Amino acid sequence: MNFIEGTRDVTEGELQANNITRYHVTRFYREQITKSDYYGQLKHIVEPSFEEFESPGHLDTSGEHDNTVVPGFQHKYAQTGLLLVTDRCASYCRYCFRKRIVGKNSDEIATDFSRVAQYIDDHPEMTNVLLSGGDPFVLNTAKLDKILNHLLPIPHLGSIRFGTKMVAYEPKRFEDPALLALFQRIHEGGKTAVIVTHFDHVGEISADAERNIGSLRAHGVQFLNQSVLLAKVNDDSKILAATFAKCHQMGVRPYYLFQGRPVKGASHFQVSLRRGIEIARGINQRLSGIQKTFKYIMSHYTGKIEILDLGADGRVYMRYHQNKTPEKIGRIFSRPHLEGACWLEDLPEG
Incomplete structure (x- = not known):
């Protein structure tokens, strides 16, 4: 198997034991990053590294198993449902959580959408559903339409989101005329269609992506972007500021900058909290008020934690952006800083 550092003989057992995904990338993305000025950074997103063998961590860092209420459907936060519709992606990100x-035949993917719809129907507090996976847009549009057949009749759903990196990996997928009809169905059903793109680096934003985003926006689709803070890729405030500024220019609202998770086989991408706070501060210093709409977030087992600052008192200040317990949302808390800490559990209590 080819790695960034060279070729290495590996058995299937070694790959499984170390949680290493096989190399898989679209021709479009490979050409996009090769021709860019940022190949030295962007190659780490899709090309395997020896570091994956020495990268400890967990396979479920956010408690997805514990929040699964119907096979393939999670309900962690009151207003939001998370629907896993596929275990495939157009390309495999090396840092995937x-x-x-x-890339596996997972039993965590939804198959009984009638049962999912019944659960949503029984929970009127749920106002939006996020289709994720894998990447929902690896499914053909007819399959997505069938899923919508179950979701659109639910009156208290106000929006339907699609989490995808396909806009970077294979933007021509969004030139499918049937997709426009699908988004029109959502609109006519009285709901908002939202695509959450996943641009981690300005070098991933192709002319095709920009053109197709513009076309879909003209048809009423809203766009948000989430990025992951990644060592060797985008741990640079100038790069991320340029990424967010470009997103804003395209009408894609910067939404989350995620702290890298301690995922087995991917924790080498983590950046320390001290460095992450410095980067987030540098991004904000480079953007205008209307461009800095992102939150620096740790997607933790207990909830989405906004990382605010490292105080002069040596404490990391945080706030719950989302939590299973509504009373905790918005609450600021702090922990003593420990040099090199990358995750909440790395910080001592007290």
């Missing part, structure tokens, strides 16, 4: 699922 769902390595336990992606």
